[in-house]
Amino acid sequence: MKKRLLLPVLFFFAGLYTAHAQKIASYNAEDLVARTADKDTLYIVNFWATWCVPCVKELPAFNMVHDLYKDKPVKVLLVSFDFKEQYPVKLQSWVAKKKLRPEVAWFNETNPTSYIPKIAPEWEGGLPATLLINNKTGEKKLHPDEISVDELKSWIDKQLPQ
Template sequence: MKQILLIALLLNTAFLQAQELPFIKADQIDRWKEADTDTVWVLNFWATWCGPCVAELPSFEKLNKEYADQKVQVILVSNDFKKQVETKVKPFVAKKKLKSKVVFMDESNPNTWIDRVSPEWSGAIPATLIISKKKNQYLFFEKQLSYEELETAVKKVLER
């Protein structure tokens, strides 16, 4: 019993702590696209300096919260400059208390991976990819999404 309590306490502390913000490489995108699970991945490409991205973050946070008990995984992929991860991205994530998982795209040449997200993507952010390989669903948006638009798209994939 004590052990369980201890584990629960540890987990709790882990959640309360600021996010680690792992760095990812382009092949992680392929892994999400190829993941043969029931999870629907919602990948949002953003940056702290991008006004429309910051404006739509609450929609992703809401989705993350409202669909916590469903197989929906929100990932916020930061496209900030690498030298600003410590000075800008981490403080931003902490200040906004972002609960969705935030990762940093650690690639210097976007030309090598933008098409891997979607051939439809020109590279402008915000951009969002909703994927489920199992359901053969790949919905891509190169624009700022409202919560309604986002939820509609996610529901569409979930209900397939």
Template structure:
């Protein structure tokens, strides 16, 4: 009986971990934003191999925590190769206790998806889109942020 219970617990925890990072197509990411109930989205593009990205991930999470009762959503979208999903990205996110939603972009044609995300983007990481759905505006930044800069940019776009 005890062992069945353990198996059950392990299965549940595996399920939770698997849910922690979602593989997502660009179409579905766009839908996640357009059908979401929040009015402001901060979409940060990062990768496990990108040192400046890892440095600023906690700032994005801090921004999410600071606005947890507001219609503000931080989405952390990894551009690691889809084949690294289980080996690299899931363990990386498990180690860091992030509260924001985390995705891995399940697309292979970078030339196409970079232009779709933002025509002004060279593809370099980190990069962040600030989407204000109330005002119907999107600002795209190809740069790193400190928490202070991130908060100032976020506030300036309200």
């Protein structure tokens, strides 16, 4: 009797957990370029994966920046390069468990020679990597390694009007 009662309770709580999980869109290079095209917004686009240890290590920095600049024209976008088998269910669950607050998207292209030139030609495809975009000035700066909160804040503060 107790076992029969336990299963519905577990399913109920699992449903509550996933009900609040972030919906994760699937993007290709064109979608990403279009998503980061607003001239009045600074974009911080981080390329990462759940299996990449340095990527996971730096994710709290993006949560902090997201929170610090939530009332400013600054958008943090976390673009996951996780495997197709993990999208969307496993990735949504992982994102919810890690309490990631910035928008998360899953990158659905697999041919780097096709998508890299559209995103950042200087990028060699390594993870983590962060693309800093100011469309108003035309600046696109690739940081091809881990990045810190201080580095992100420094770039943002130089870009925002005082």
